[in-house]
Amino acid sequence: MFPSIFNGTGPQALARTQDFSFGYPDGVVISDLVPDHMKEYVHPHWMNFPPVNPMVHYILGVVYLFLGTAAICGNGIVLYVFLKTKNLRTPANMLVVNLSFSDLCMLLSQFPWFAWNCFMGGVWYFSPFMCELYACLGAITGLCSLWSLVFISYDRYNVIVRGMNGTKLTSGMAFGMMMFCWGYGILMSIFPFIGWGKYIPEGILDSCSFDYLTRDWNVRSHGLCLFICCFCIPLMCIAFFYVSIIKAICAHEAAMRAQAKKMNVSNLRSSGESDGDSAEVRIAKVAVTNVSLWLICWTPYAAIVVQGMFFDQASITPLVSMLPALLAKTASCYNPMIYAISHPRYRLALQKELPWLCIHEEAPSSKASNDSQSTVTKDEKE
Secondary structure: OOHHHHOOOOHHHHHHOOOOOOOOOOOOOHHHOOOHHHHHHOOHHHHHOOOOOHHHHHHHHHHHHHHHHHHHHHHHHHHHHHHHOHHHOOHHHHHHHHHHHHHHHHHHHHHHHHHHHHHOOOOOOOOHHHHHHHHHHHHHHHHHHHHHHHHHHHHHHHHHHHHHHOOOOOHHHHHHHHHHHHHHHHHHHOHHHHOOOOEEEEOOOOEEEEOOOOOOHHHHHHHHHHHHHHHHHHHHHHHHHHHHHHHHHHHHHHHHHHHHHHOOOOOOOOHHHHOOOOHHHHHHHHHHHHHHHHHHHHHHHHHHHHHHHHOOOOOOOHHHHHHHHHHHHOHHHHHHHHHHHOOHHHHHHHHHHOHHHOOOOOOOOHHHHHOOOOHHHHHHHO
């Protein structure tokens, strides 16, 4: 009935006599896949490696689709609720709004082009100028988010550690900080357009970034400047602010325990605070979480950059460079949860404006509000 299948000469018999593998044939290199108009912009280092398995591109494309969707939904909700709720429009929250807006812009300017390249073959198919623009927009929004985190950390340090001695954050000061974030990001990102450093395709060539592989002084000095000004300095600032916050919280807790001991009571907290962590402990946990996630997301990519500029480049494979870059962009997804959703007042506003999210947040009682006038607790409530 089906002679072509069983007579040993049909397509199934032919398939059983051939070896099939998912991927590119032996001998294929990345340069064979790069469009002619982009070959001169690809660093020779990447040409030493065979193209990655096509499935890698599809997986990364799907991951970026999830990241883009999560970032757009998360940051979009933050912006909507903050702009819709009047009592959330405080100077401190302006910094959180700026962080959400820059994170939203980052994924909007990155994931569509990256995902398109992933699903269309796995190399950069747009023009060289689009490659430079893609890398520049990623740098601007990434640096803006980074310095927004620094200023948010400073504001919490100013309120919690310096207390009444600190300078009150005004709307004008917050706006100035926001302008600094965007101005700094633009300034540090336009240098390759005027001859200092350059933007090139990176890793598996689905995306573009600044050149950290070329060893001439022009490119290396630019990469060193970015490493110091865009990683080391923000890291030192954030670490200093949060270490100071934790030290102040520990000192506050110790003073309260000593005072309770003198008064022969178990603690000096209200009944609501006694049932769980105090506001000070909650802030300490948030501080540790912030610093830890910041280090997890940015340190691997910074390490790749330093290795590419000064050490052995042989171990920097396309995937080794791509995964840290992907990890750094995940920050735009968790920032809304840490810096907005962690605030009780925001959750109350979210419950009111978007009830379909099924959030159940109890409004603080008047007694709890009166008992929360310490500097630390006040910061937590805001």
